[in-house]
Amino acid sequence: MIALQFGAGNIGRGFIGALLNQANYEIYFLDVNENLISELNKRGSYIIELASEKKETITVTGVKGINSAKQTDKVIDLICQADLITTAVGPNILKIIAPTIASGLKERFKQSVQPLNIIACENMIGGSQLLKEEVRKSLTDEEKQKLDQYVGFPNAAVDRIVPLQTHEDPLKVSVEPFFEWVVEKTDIKGSLPNIQGITYVDDLNPYIERKLFTVNTGHATAAYLGYFKNIETIDKAVLDPFVRPILEGALAETGDMLAKTYHFDRSEHQKYIDKIISRFENKQISDNVTRVARSPIRKLGANDRLILPAKRLMEFGQKPENLATAVAAALLFDYKEDQEAVELQEIIKTKGAAAALKQYSQLDENDPLTKLILEKYEQLIKLK
């Protein structure tokens, strides 16, 4: 069986690749990073190290690399043969890889009616369905019908903390022991891929929202406030006396929102929150706040981990004081090596924070949430 994994980065190698290898797939990593690709082809394997006391290692074998920017013909040929396609490239990259996937599917439809599933493993709601819409843009009506008939785009939630890697070995990847991969059954074509570690569910929404609005909301809160306090790593940020209460407060707020939305048992959800905070405290992982805070424009998006839960809480009549503080801290994230942070600061400098919330979070100036965020923003500025 052949699996194509778009993105040979931290999660691609540190999580998806490991499970695909254990399920006996021949894995082709498709990436634009030539160094990664040549190393994968030179060695055909790589090491995963668990960030635990014992530092257990896993060797992932049977891997090859393709530079998807230069070897388009090979990518198209592989898409014709593939049994499964997965992605971990970043939400903003899905629209960039979609035309290549479409070109491959055009060829596949000429020679095969084998079902194929394409699973976007990105930190966003509806990633696979967004990729499907992008792929459809390059297809004829007849090809669109075949897409609907033979190709599944099941949404997924993936959870494993994989920080930036600092090993001499460019393929070695250190990861936390915990992992969770939840895939929605409904859009699967053919039989469910037999991959140990995947949990198949009928409705992904409760799972992706619980993950995104607990793990990623907590992570973003700790990262932006940690950066505000000049703290370098997440494990230190979550222990800081200024950051910790806001982190716990923000997760209490999203916990209330999720419980009201999905009727979760609140005490059970509190155990999920506590587990996640203990993952953040893991001293075996050195996770820079600048990685977790990366792409602030994406993270300030209307449907992302800070704004959506805050808006939903307001609709429930609850003021998201702590989430508003996290958003305010995101507006102060001015890390010069992060292109989105540079763009965000430019907008704030030239048009003001309210304009940035309007442009990036679709929040109107008169929205009560905007007012609350700007209040917190002014408070943080006074503390600087």
Ligand SMILES: NC(=O)c1ccc[n+]([C@@H]2O[C@H](COP(=O)([O-])OP(=O)(O)OC[C@H]3O[C@@H](n4cnc5c(N)ncnc54)[C@H](O)[C@@H]3O)[C@@H](O)[C@H]2O)c1
């Ligand atoms: N790192 C984590 O802890 C983690 C955990 C869960 C989910 N995620 C999600 O997984 C996705 C990837 O995150 P990551 O941390 O692995 O990032 P990463 O930067 O380590 O990996 C992304 C990879 O995609 C490659 N890429 C970029 N443009 C490409 C293109 N056009 N074609 C092919 N490859 C391309 C990059 O070269 C890079 O190797 C994101 O959606 C992220 O939110 C990350």
Ligand SMILES: O=P(O)(O)OC[C@@H](O)[C@@H](O)[C@H](O)[C@H](O)CO
């Ligand atoms: O990957 P991002 O940029 O969406 O978010 C940064 C981190 O919160 C994220 O990578 C987490 O480590 C991951 O989602 C844990 O499952």
